Amino acid sequence: MYKLIFKRIIDFVAALVVMILLLPIYLWISVLIAKKLGRPVIYKQERPGQDAKPFMLYKFRSMTNATDANGNLLPNEDRLTPFGKKLRSTSLDELPSLWNVLKGEMSLVGPRPLRMRYLPYYTEEQFQRHKVKPGITGYAQANGRSNLNWDEKFEMDVNYVKNLSFALDVKIVWKTFWNVVRKKDTIPQGASFEIAFDEYVKQKKNA
Numbered sequence: 784m785y786k787l788i789f790k791r792i793i794d795f796v797a798a799l800v801v802m803i804l805l806l807p808i809y810l811w812i813s814v815l816i817a818k819k820l821g822r823p824v825i826y827k828q829e830r831p832g833q834d835a836k837p838f839m840l841y842k843f844r845s846m847t848n849a850t851d852a853n854g855n856l857l858p859n860e861d862r863l864t865p866f867g868k869k870l871r872s873t874s875l876d877e878l879p880s881l882w883n884v885l886k887g888e889m890s891l892v893g894p895r896p897l898r899m900r901y902l903p904y905y906t907e908e909q910f911q912r913h914k915v916k917p918g919i920t921g922y923a924q925a926n927g928r929s930n931l932n933w934d935e936k937f938e939m940d941v942n943y944v945k946n947l948s949f950a951l952d953v954k955i956v957w958k959t960f961w962n963v964v965r966k967k968d969t970i971p972q973g974a975s976f977e978i979a980f981d982e983y984v985k986q987k988k989n990a
Contacts, residue, residue: 785949786915794891798884805878812843812875819866820847825879830896833916838888840896841879845870874963880919892952893918894940901980905937912940915947922951925958933983 802809816824826844829837845867849857856862863871870876883889889896896917905912922943923936931939943951978986 786947789949790890790947790952791887794884795887797891798881802881802885808875809878812870812878815866816844819864820844826876829899830917831899831902831913832888832896833913835902835910835913837899838883838896840889841882843870843876843879845876877919884919888916890916890918892920892955894921894943895924897980904981904984908941909937911944912937914944920955920959922955925955925962928962929977933978933980 813824824844826842827839830840832838845864846859846862847864847867849862867876880889884891893916894912921940923931923939926939927935943955
């Protein structure tokens with residue numbers, strides 16, 4: 784009953800209330816992004832949702848559009864500014880994703896929506912993460928976040944799908960809140976960005 788009905792109701796009401804309450808913060812962040820990083824202030828990218836159905840994910844922009852001499856975007860590490868790092872470490876860049884929750888494309892809690900190009904690389908077990916709506920936060924984000932490897936993250940995602948409940952969602956939201964407050968596990972140890980999943984799979988095959 785919770786999974787089929789009440790989870791959606793809670794998602795919609797909570798997302799709407801938070802968006803209204805945080806409207807001044809939305810406007811303030813938008814102004815800062817436009818000033819420090821340029822426009823557009825919203826970053827959007829197609830991601831796989833429930834049943835791997837594509838949807839457009841919204842986030843606050845955290846990187847510049849700096850390019851090399853040939854007009855190609857510089858590596859992520861070179862485009863992520865100190866301001867962008869603060870947005871990510873506080874998870875404020877995720878606030879526009881509440882719009883995805885209102886639209887019913889995402890949930891407050893669920894496996895994080897990853898890149899479309901990762902889909903061919905999932906095992907049958909890992910693909911089960913798409914049986915539910917993706918979330919703004921998830922089991923992996925509450926239990927290690929950026930310092931988990933991909934196998935550990937997917938194991939947690941699948942475990943969440945198999946054990947989804949109201950109590951588990953409350954626990955994940957609570958742990959995520961304290962992780963954000965303490966800025967815990969926001970950056971992979973020894974790196975600015977985690978390795979892409981497709982590259983991770985290729986490295987494992989070649990090891």
